[in-house]
Amino acid sequence: MFLKNIRMIGVLRLGHRVRRDKRISTHVFLTARALGANFGVFTGDEDDNIINSLAETARIWGGSFKVEYSGNYVNTINEFKNKGFKIVHLTMYGLPIKDKISELKCFKDILLIVGGAKVPREVYTLSDYNISVGFQPHSEVAALAIFLHEYYEGKELDIKFPEARLVVEPQEKGKKVLKCF
């Protein structure tokens, strides 16, 4: 898919808690994958379920999205900074997405950070941008979705995932799935 060849977008999910966040963290990465991000990283509790769940999704539905665990978010942020990535932290306390999205579209390599429960102050200062998707408490999944939708201008919904075993054929009523084994 053309988007993937020229851009490299990662999502860093902070402070995963294996009991409480299992499904939210999985939704974060499923959303990242489906909407055009290339990889995911999480800190907090180690959790193979997330890594395996996303690997299985990619095996069935295509593409090469992968998730890794990191033991240290500062190291991860600095590692990507050194590779030339812009660090964009999504937070309800940041600057409005509509004021910054044109500027952010210029960057082809971005590490998006989404919080867990309590985001350390350091994340706000280490980030190149702190961006809000609304100023209300809602969901890191929603914030990430709207960010990617704005960043890719809706084109992310047309991504074709290579080597998919299952492909949906849109229907007015019901489900139709093509098997491409």
Place this chain on the structure above:
Amino acid sequence: MFLKNIRMIGVLRLGHRVRRDKRISTHVFLTARALGANFGVFTGDEDDNIINSLAETARIWGGSFKVEYSGNYVNTINEFKNKGFKIVHLTMYGLPIKDKISELKCFKDILLIVGGAKVPREVYTLSDYNISVGFQPHSEVAALAIFLHEYYEGKELDIKFPEARLVVEPQEKGKKVLKCF
């Protein structure tokens, strides 16, 4: 807020499971509230935590968003149909949002349905529209967020919530919250 005076958007979350979905269902409704929906309904397990959590959010952050439990999704769907609501089911198997959003913007009263684990076939036929936000498995939170963002054309991010006790003042770095008691 002007959006709320002329439109009535509800979100029906199907098949809530109190253990597994607690946080996802809460994120669904927080997202619904933050992005301009007016009320929520859920079926499946009864769960006062969700109702109380959203009531507390509205008490602190303003507005009048409320969540109710329904014991029967068919009754709920038919009830809203009889009130003149269009029923829009968000599903990865439906028709692409980009092909239908202009038509859907004409409707001022909409009940959006988002799935739980297994959506009964009946939901596809009872719904006036089955709409996909991408054809990949991702998240009902993400699908809802992008739907509302498209429906309100981004204006939902500027909603002012009446009688808020806390209001965020956007910052380049860090947090600033105004207390309006």
